Amino acid sequence: MIDVSALRALRSVATLGTLAKAAEELGFTASAVSQQIKRLEREVGVPVLAPAGRGVVLTPAGQAVVDSAPEVFQALEHCAEAARSVADGAPQGTLRVVAFSTGVRGLLAPAVADLAVRCPELFLHISEQDPDQALHSVEAGTADLALIHDADGVPVALPPSVIQRHIHTDVGDVVLHRSHPLVALDRPLTVADLSGHPWVTSPPGTVCHQWFRRLFAGADGDPDVRHLIDDFSTQLSLVASGSVIALIPRLGRPPLRADLVALPLKRVPKREVFAAWRRSANASPAIRAVLAELGTSAGAGL
Template sequence: MIEVGALRALRAVAALGTLARAAEELGFTASAVSQQIKRLERQVGVPVLAPAGRGVVLTPAGQAIADAAPEVFQALERCAEAAQSVAEGAPRGTLRVVAFSTAIRGLLAPVMPRLASRCPRLRVQLTEQDPAEALHSVGAGTADLALVHDADGLLPAPVPPALTQRWLHTDVGDVVVARTHPLAGLDAPLDEAALAGHAWVTSPPGTVCHQWFRRLFVQEQPDVRHLVDDFATQLSLVASGQVVALIPRLARPPLGESLVARELRRPPEREVQAVWRRSAEASPAIRAVLAELGAPATSRTVSP
């Protein structure tokens, strides 16, 4: 009979391309993963991996096993969830949650004290991951729940199969300025004409917030003075009165007396989604976290 650990090791190697990267994700040594793969080959009687440059690829037999693995993992997970629900239905154990940094700051951190009070036997383990990596972790079984965003209108690809997705929150960007700045005195939502001619600090190119920033300007070439990835540092520069910044609300700490936020006429938005394996639908722990996050009852399945 094929061992579950060996099956999970094969799936990780298939996804990541090397024994070393698979070992890092699974929390084992490369030697331990290699032994699991060799054990699997003895169990099925055929090679499942073949060398390819510095990495490895699956043989046809290995690919067939990897393709069938999700059904095995889902069946096992349903067994465990059924046992938990029958026993008492109370959230307990460790729930592995992966999320992008501003979701941890703005959504998860505020509910953690209340969750700990209501579910004392539940341990929530948070890991910061970008959306694409978070989806992979949930699909591979190394995380239980992910918070991702669709800043460009789509979930990051590739989307693992057999996942459930639920809307949690719409994050919006505002312009933050010093209270002494000329924009601070404007009450109406700001448009491109109002923003023209001002100096900016913004996130570096390649980030979601830099994409948001570029979309503010159609006619004007913005005056970007500073490129800073950390929002707290951006706000410290804004407090000097010399630059302004576009800050997502989830990433924004209390502004204090020296800073004010001004809404945009056409603000950038991103939808924050919770994603988990469909086979874990009955998990009391996932349900408890979603309830604290205020997730609506409706959900839909994400297809490949």
């Protein structure tokens, strides 16, 4: 009989390429992962890994084992979740949730208090991860539920073992000092309105910077970017000085000071937010409870 923990270790090594990285992901030492792999080789009777430079690669036999692993994990998880769902159905235990930072701020954090009241025996363990890493964690079994968003309008590719549900549409607004002349327009702002005004923006490589570049695509001249700041609270501090304006997603926006105002754009930048989990965990009362709470929070206009 193949040991499930050893099978999980092999799959992690196959994905990450080294025993050390697999150990970090699984929470073991590299020596412990090595021992698990050796135990697996004794159980199947053939080598499953071969050295390759500073890393390792799968042997043909190892690849065959890894290719079959998803069916094993899905069957085991489906069995466990079916048992939980036909008991009293009460969500309990710890649910490992991974999410991008503004998803934590805008969706998970507001849901935690109500969830604790409705499901007192359920505990969330939340870790911050970008969408690609979050999906890997769910697929690998090191997380149970992920919040992800599309990348500049392009959906994240889902592994076959993972399903998703749309839970929120996040949009960006322009934040200005209340004394700024654009506030007097009292209507959604156009690119022409924004031309010539100095900005603080998120750094290149972020979704908000992509929004910003797309906003000015085709406009005459480059926008006047004075500062590149990743933290939205810091951006708002600079906006409060009256010297710059900012484009900030609603999920990532802290409560505005009295001297700041958020104005909508005529060409609204947006991203779609999804919850993702393994198909084999579809019957999980814990996942269903969190999805229901996220739906309520998103519907409240966060």
